[in-house]
Amino acid sequence: MSNRIGGVEHDLPEPPWRTPRKQPVRRSLSREAIVEAAMGVLRKEGIDGVSMRRVATELSTGAASLYAHVANKDELVELLFDEVAAEIPLPEPDPERWREQLTQLWVDSRAALMRYRDIARAALGSVPFGPNALRVTETTMRLLRLGGVPEQAVAWAADVVGLYVSASAVEGAMRAQREEGHGQWDDQARQMQEFFAALPAERFPTFVSLLPHLTSGTDEERFRFGLELLVSGLAALATGPREEGP
Amino acid sequence: MSNRIGGVEHDLPEPPWRTPRKQPVRRSLSREAIVEAAMGVLRKEGIDGVSMRRVATELSTGAASLYAHVANKDELVELLFDEVAAEIPLPEPDPERWREQLTQLWVDSRAALMRYRDIARAALGSVPFGPNALRVTETTMRLLRLGGVPEQAVAWAADVVGLYVSASAVEGAMRAQREEGHGQWDDQARQMQEFFAALPAERFPTFVSLLPHLTSGTDEERFRFGLELLVSGLAALATGPREEGP
DNA sequence: CCCCTCAGCGAACACTGTTCGAAACGAACG
DNA sequence: CGTTCGTTTCGAACAGTGTTCGCTGAGGGG
Numbered sequence: 001m002s003n004r005i006g007g008v009e010h011d012l013p014e015p016p017w018r019t020p021r022k023q024p025v026r027r028s029l030s031r032e033a034i035v036e037a038a039m040g041v042l043r044k045e046g047i048d049g050v051s052m053r054r055v056a057t058e059l060s061t062g063a064a065s066l067y068a069h070v071a072n073k074d075e076l077v078e079l080l081f082d083e084v085a086a087e088i089p090l091p092e093p094d095p096e097r098w099r100e101q102l103t104q105l106w107v108d109s110r111a112a113l114m115r116y117r118d119i120a121r122a123a124l125g126s127v128p129f130g131p132n133a134l135r136v137t138e139t140t141m142r143l144l145r146l147g148g149v150p151e152q153a154v155a156w157a158a159d160v161v162g163l164y165v166s167a168s169a170v171e172g173a174m175r176a177q178r179e180e181g182h183g184q185w186d187d188q189a190r191q192m193q194e195f196f197a198a199l200p201a202e203r204f205p206t207f208v209s210l211l212p213h214l215t216s217g218t219d220e221e222r223f224r225f226g227l228e229l230l231v232s233g234l235a236a237l238a239t240g241p242r243e244e245g246p
Numbered sequence: 247m248s249n250r251i252g253g254v255e256h257d258l259p260e261p262p263w264r265t266p267r268k269q270p271v272r273r274s275l276s277r278e279a280i281v282e283a284a285m286g287v288l289r290k291e292g293i294d295g296v297s298m299r300r301v302a303t304e305l306s307t308g309a310a311s312l313y314a315h316v317a318n319k320d321e322l323v324e325l326l327f328d329e330v331a332a333e334i335p336l337p338e339p340d341p342e343r344w345r346e347q348l349t350q351l352w353v354d355s356r357a358a359l360m361r362y363r364d365i366a367r368a369a370l371g372s373v374p375f376g377p378n379a380l381r382v383t384e385t386t387m388r389l390l391r392l393g394g395v396p397e398q399a400v401a402w403a404a405d406v407v408g409l410y411v412s413a414s415a416v417e418g419a420m421r422a423q424r425e426e427g428h429g430q431w432d433d434q435a436r437q438m439q440e441f442f443a444a445l446p447a448e449r450f451p452t453f454v455s456l457l458p459h460l461t462s463g464t465d466e467e468r469f470r471f472g473l474e475l476l477v478s479g480l481a482a483l484a485t486g487p488r489e490e491g492p
Numbered sequence: 493c494c495c496c497t498c499a500g501c502g503a504a505c506a507c508t509g510t511t512c513g514a515a516a517c518g519a520a521c522g
Numbered sequence: 523c524g525t526t527c528g529t530t531t532c533g534a535a536c537a538g539t540g541t542t543c544g545c546t547g548a549g550g551g552g
Contacts, residue, residue, distance in 0.1 A: 029530075029531080051507085051508065051509080052508085052509065052510080053507090053508080053509090056532095061531075061532070062531080062532045062533065062534095063509080063510085063532090064510085064511080064512090064531075064532050064533075064534090065530075065531050065532055067510075067511085068529075068530050068531070069530090072509075072510075073508095073509065073510090121370075124367075124370070124413060124416045124417055124420070125416075125420055126420065127417075129441070134445075134450055134453065135450075137450075137453060138449075138450045138451075138452055138453045141452040141453055141456060142452045145452060151456060151459050152459045152462070153471070154456060154459070155456045155459035155460045155462075156459075156463070156468050156471045156472070157471075157472075157475075159460075159468060159472075160410075160468070160471065160472035160475065163410065163413040163414055163417060163472070164406075164409065164410055164413065164472075166413060167370060167409040167410065167412060167413035168409055170370045170371075171370055171373075171409060174370070174371055174372065195375070199380075203384075204380055204381075204383075204384045205384075206384055206387040206388045206391060207380065207383060207384045207387055210387060210397060210400060210401045213397050213398045213400070213401035213402075214401045214405075216398070216401075217402070222402050222405060222406070225399070225402045225403075225406065226402070226403075226405075226406035226409070226410075226476070228479070229403070229406065229475065229476050229479030229480065230472070230475050230476065230479065232479050232482065233474070233475030233476065233478050233479045234475065236478065236482075275499075275500075297538085297539065297540080298539085298540065298541085299538090299539080299540090302501095307500075307501070308500080308501045308502065308503095309501090309540080309541085310500080310501055310502075310503090310541080310542080310543090311499075311500050311501055313541075313542085314498080314499050314500070315499090318540075318541075319539095319540065319541090493552105494551105494552090495550105495551095495552085496549100496550095496551090496552100497548105497549090497550090497551100498547105498548095498549095499546105499547095499548090499549100500545105500546085500547090500548100501544105501545090501546090502543105502544100502545090502546105503542105503543090503544095503545105504541105504542085504543080504544105505540105505541085505542080505543100506539100506540095506541095506542105507538100507539075507540085507541105508537100508538075508539065508540100509536105509537095509538085509539100510535105510536085510537090510538105511534105511535085511536080511537105512533105512534085512535080512536100513532105513533100513534095513535105514531105514532095514533095515530105515531085515532090515533105516529105516530085516531075516532105517528105517529085517530075517531090518527105518528095518529085518530100519526105519527090519528090519529100520525105520526090520527085520528105521524100521525085521526080521527100522523105522524085522525085522526100
């Protein structure tokens with residue numbers, strides 16, 4: 001090809017009589033590389049930041065190239081979601097501590113989701129049946145059965161709790177985004193305060209009287225409160241401890 | 247202007263020497279008209295169908311005209327959400343029946359949201375504090391207090407249940423969309439069946455053994471199941487009936 | 493009566509997801 | 523070794539999106 005030694009030739013302008021082969025067409029793109037690059041963007045900028053062009057740029061190529069490895073953006077987002085689900089730590093089920101383990105599992109799930117901004121929105125759009133999401137669901141069901149929850153309730157509860165965790169993660173991500181985006185958290189907290197103070201107490205007496213309680217507690221405390229409602233409700237359905245297996 | 251009598255002149259081609267005034271510049275656009283038109287689109291095509299151009303076309307004008315009455319699309323969506331919240335029927339609180347009324351209120355909320363496709367997504371993005379949404383929250387809190395639920399729990403529970411209702415409405419809307427969009431509901435139901443059948447039972451034993459329970463029940467039954475978990479959990483927190491007022 | 497403000501609105505900007513067609517490559521086959 | 527074939531790469535283009543800019547012209551206040 002060239003009598004020059006590799007590496008330097010790229011700094012020189014191409015001789016015009018040679019066909020300009022721009023870049024030597026790396027044939028190195030792969031589903032894994034795409035997902036990895038997209039995960040980086042997701043962590044920094046959230047789902048809206050993950051555009052096909054953005055991910056392609058990260059791999060220094062064009063958007064069209066991605067479509068050889070991924071059907072469309074929806075499929076890419078599903079892959080991302082399952083990749084996040086892989087980061088959820090799973091407990092070794094212990095019949096003595098099923099309630100505690102269940103709570104911890106879902107607190108960890110919310111934390112993993114929120115580490116990747118608003119990725120939880122993907123769980124509300126399409127029921128997540130990727131391999132890693134399935135592992136989480138399987139563990140949830142194992143724990144519920146260990147607690148003696150009836151079969152029908154186990155199946156529905158897995159759905160319900162998944163919904164709640166996703167919704168809470170989305171809300172948390174949105175709040176976090178607003179807090180960092182709009183500069184000072186101070187500014188719009190004051191704005192909220194003013195809005196609340198201007199509320200007509202004669203039209204919303206209960207709401208106004210509960211105002212101090214409304215803003216109290218961290219996001220995770222509020223999440224745990226709802227989770228505890230669900231878990232205790234499930235415990236009440238339990239018919240006593242139960243062995244594993246069919 | 248013209249010696250013709252009104253109404254007919256629009257059918258004739260404009261004489262070319264007169265400045266073609268396209269349409270006489272209706273100065274009739276208003277926030278209400280915009281929201282009304284957008285509600286129509288929302289009901290038929292969901293949030294993604296509500297583009298600024300689409301709504302403007304419905305009012306036979308251009309997208310830029312809307313920005314005189316509405317700050318941006320986010321604000322428009324918030325207005326739409328509150329309009330939907332106005333359709334939620336509110337009960338007259340009755341201390342004897344607070345549990346039943348609470349359940350009914352949130353079942354009705356979900357139904358109202360789902361009538362407008364995926365509008366519930368707006369509730370997960372920005373905490374809804376429009377006047378009509380506030381009326382629903384106020385009623386929720388009144389009912390919870392009537393049931394003797396502690397103040398802190400009332401405040402947090404309103405948040406939690408709102409999250410759950412919205413999440414369930416979004417999921418229901420997505421499912422409905424897929425069912426009508428992908429032609430036959432039959433086709434992808436079979437596809438799901440095949441996917442489930444192909445699952446390795448040794449890796450997901452609990453999940454596989456619960457398969458029949460997973461697909462059973464209507465959406466609303468599943469929703470009511472989770473709602474009952476929450477409400478009974480709240481009832482357990484109650485310290486006995488309590489009078490209204492400070 | 494005049495002027496000035498501001499709703500109306502066409503055009504444009506910077507994006508988005510996706511498709512198309514041509515090129516370039518690797519492997520399999522004669 | 524040569525040719526063909528399927529796949530990957532990728533620039534360009536298409537049909538959308540939300541939003542801004544600048545011009546026009548009508549209505550109300552002075």
